[in-house]
Amino acid sequence: MILSREWVQRLGFAFLTLVTVMVVLPIVLVVGYIVMQGAPALTWEFLTQMPRGGMREGGLLPAIVGTLWLTAGTAVFAVPVGVAMAVYLAEYASDNLFTRLVRLSIINLAGIPSVVYGLFGLGLFVLFLGFGSSILAGALTLSIMTLPVIISTSEEALRAVPQSFRTVSISLGGTKWQTISRIVLPQALPGILTGVILGLERAAGETAPILFTVAAFFLPRLPRSVFDQTMALPYHLFVISTQVPGMPVKIQYGTALVLLIFVLSMNLIAAGLRSYYRRRRQW
Amino acid sequence: MTHKPARRKTHIGEVVAETLIRTSGLSTIAFILLIFAFLAREGVPAFFEVKANVLFGARWYPTEGFFGLWSLILGSVLVTVGAAVLAVPTGLLAAVFVAEVSPRWLREIVKPMIEVLAGIPSVVLGFLGMLMLSPLVRQVFNAPTGLTAFSGSLVLAYMALPTIISVAEDALDSVPRAYRDAALALGATRWQTIWRVTVPAARSGILTAMMLGIGRAIGETMAVMMVTGNAARIPLTLDSFMRPVRTMTATIAAEMGEVAQGSTHFHVLFAVGILLFVITFLVNLAASLAIFQQTRRAERLLS
Numbered sequence: 001m002i003l004s005r006e007w008v009q010r011l012g013f014a015f016l017t018l019v020t021v022m023v024v025l026p027i028v029l030v031v032g033y034i035v036m037q038g039a040p041a042l043t044w045e046f047l048t049q050m051p052r053g054g055m056r057e058g059g060l061l062p063a064i065v066g067t068l069w070l071t072a073g074t075a076v077f078a079v080p081v082g083v084a085m086a087v088y089l090a091e092y093a094s095d096n097l098f099t100r101l102v103r104l105s106i107i108n109l110a111g112i113p114s115v116v117y118g119l120f121g122l123g124l125f126v127l128f129l130g131f132g133s134s135i136l137a138g139a140l141t142l143s144i145m146t147l148p149v150i151i152s153t154s155e156e157a158l159r160a161v162p163q164s165f166r167t168v169s170i171s172l173g174g175t176k177w178q179t180i181s182r183i184v185l186p187q188a189l190p191g192i193l194t195g196v197i198l199g200l201e202r203a204a205g206e207t208a209p210i211l212f213t214v215a216a217f218f219l220p221r222l223p224r225s226v227f228d229q230t231m232a233l234p235y236h237l238f239v240i241s242t243q244v245p246g247m248p249v250k251i252q253y254g255t256a257l258v259l260l261i262f263v264l265s266m267n268l269i270a271a272g273l274r275s276y277y278r279r280r281r282q283w
Numbered sequence: 284m285t286h287k288p289a290r291r292k293t294h295i296g297e298v299v300a301e302t303l304i305r306t307s308g309l310s311t312i313a314f315i316l317l318i319f320a321f322l323a324r325e326g327v328p329a330f331f332e333v334k335a336n337v338l339f340g341a342r343w344y345p346t347e348g349f350f351g352l353w354s355l356i357l358g359s360v361l362v363t364v365g366a367a368v369l370a371v372p373t374g375l376l377a378a379v380f381v382a383e384v385s386p387r388w389l390r391e392i393v394k395p396m397i398e399v400l401a402g403i404p405s406v407v408l409g410f411l412g413m414l415m416l417s418p419l420v421r422q423v424f425n426a427p428t429g430l431t432a433f434s435g436s437l438v439l440a441y442m443a444l445p446t447i448i449s450v451a452e453d454a455l456d457s458v459p460r461a462y463r464d465a466a467l468a469l470g471a472t473r474w475q476t477i478w479r480v481t482v483p484a485a486r487s488g489i490l491t492a493m494m495l496g497i498g499r500a501i502g503e504t505m506a507v508m509m510v511t512g513n514a515a516r517i518p519l520t521l522d523s524f525m526r527p528v529r530t531m532t533a534t535i536a537a538e539m540g541e542v543a544q545g546s547t548h549f550h551v552l553f554a555v556g557i558l559l560f561v562i563t564f565l566v567n568l569a570a571s572l573a574i575f576q577q578t579r580r581a582e583r584l585l586s
Contacts, residue, residue: 108564
């Protein structure tokens with residue numbers, strides 16, 4: 001039997017819908033299952049106490065604080081450099097071989113496996129520069145890994161600012177730098193912020209780059225300076241799900257849920273910011 | 284009467300800022316070189332310390348001096364190929380659905396969900412893979428263990444999907460409206476238009492999406508380490524998908540913490556890092572060449 005074109009289309013669209021549902025449904029299940037299994041573990045003590053009893057009791061405090069330190073440290077290094085590079089690419093770079101090389105290296109930077117960043121951080125920051133296993137080494141490693149995300153989203157935000165804004169500013173006697181710093185950057189700020197948050201989200205959830213640069217297996221105290229080692233949420237989840245026998249499942253799911261909330265709330269903020277400013281934007 | 288143009292004051296701050304910005308352009312290239320240099324510094328000695336026939340042998344028993352990379356390379360290839368076979372068609376079909384078929388309201392649900400998937404840390408997916416997926420795999424295939432190459436491919440496929448879908452969807456979106464209108468005006472159905480006009484027009488972007496997705500899969504570490512079982516063996520027989528394997532990334536992550544600095548084992552792990560760096564570099568180079576090709580073609584069309 002030969003199907004009519006309309007039926008082919010109808011069946012085809014149904015098939016595409018089915019595939020998309022197969023992609024999306026497990027995401028809902030995964031998040032939902034972690035929330036259901038992890039929620040009972042979420043108590044005030046779980047968030048504010050040191051782990052005890054071989055990590056089988058107590059809370060997550062040092063891991064949460066460690067991840068906050070690492071995320072903040074990553075922001076300190078990656079945001080200025082990333083935004084500066086985006087300004088360079090969007091406002092200064094002409095289309096020549098050099099710019100192409102820069103773009104090529106950004107694409108390749110984005111593609112380097114996270115564990116290779118870990119090796120690099122170990123080789124350069126921990127050993128060669130002698131920072132040891134420390135928040136400084138970990139945050140620097142994470143920030144280089146985060147740069148491509150920040151650069152590409154910020155560049156996009158800068159390019160979205162209409163050319164006429166620049167023309168007007170220049171024609172009023174503004175210098176190029178005045179135009180960029182007082183007109184273009186403020187207009188692009190929400191877009192840049194979105195990119196920064198997405199980049200930091202990635203940094204907060206990564207395990208492999210911090211394995212050999214900062215993460216401590218078990219360290220029940222809070223870091224005092226950037227030269228301290230620290231526990232971190234993603235590595236802690238790895239440790240308690242593979243390295244500690246007899247670990248209560250409830251604590252494992254609870255840890256997974258805390259990490260997921262941490263990361264996905266950043267995702268939510270970024271998405272909210274984007275849609276809010278897109279609606280408010282005049283141009 | 285002649286007007287002299289008002290002299291602009293050059294501010295020190297302005298000069299400094301512009302110089303900083305111009306040099307920052309250099310730094311991405313510098314980072315790539317720096318990464319390669321430090322991998323090489325620690326990794327190249329491995330090629331002198333270990334004989335070539337051992338290095339490319341089959342056995343990986345570091346404690347006894349066997350550093351056969353072959354089983355690790357094939358492990359990575361097996362898991363990645365499995366992931367690509369699962370993720371590429373699925374991702375493309377989903378991208379076509381989102382870009383061409385889906386009603387607007389549904390797109391507004393699917394796209395944020397894909398972003399959520401992209402945001403889930405790999406260690407969380409690895410954790411769930413261990414606890415939920417691997418018992419399932421063990422039961423369904425009646426295998427001795429659920430921690431297999433197949434489980435790894437399945438998890439990796441999911442992790443590669445967001446990249447494939449979003450890049451492919453962008454490529455489909457950037458196909459000019461006129462192409463579709465022309466096809467529809469000639470009497471083609473939407474289905475025919477999609478497969479004979481829109482998808483072929485977006486093919487270089489779709490190729491980029493595939494390459495980037497595969498690049499993502501090769502480099503994935505934590506989830507793979509947690510679900511593949513990590514047995515270093517040459518996976519050449521047909522049942523390899525149902526057995527544990529060990530990938531290059533997992534080997535580095537699992538063993539680097541326990542080796543003595545400067546030992547041969549330490550150097551070999553960095554050598555594995557060099558290998559990964561080169562492989563992903565080539566994959567991404569291929570992906571970005573496809574991007575450049577597309578922009579060139581677009582320029583030709585417009586001029």
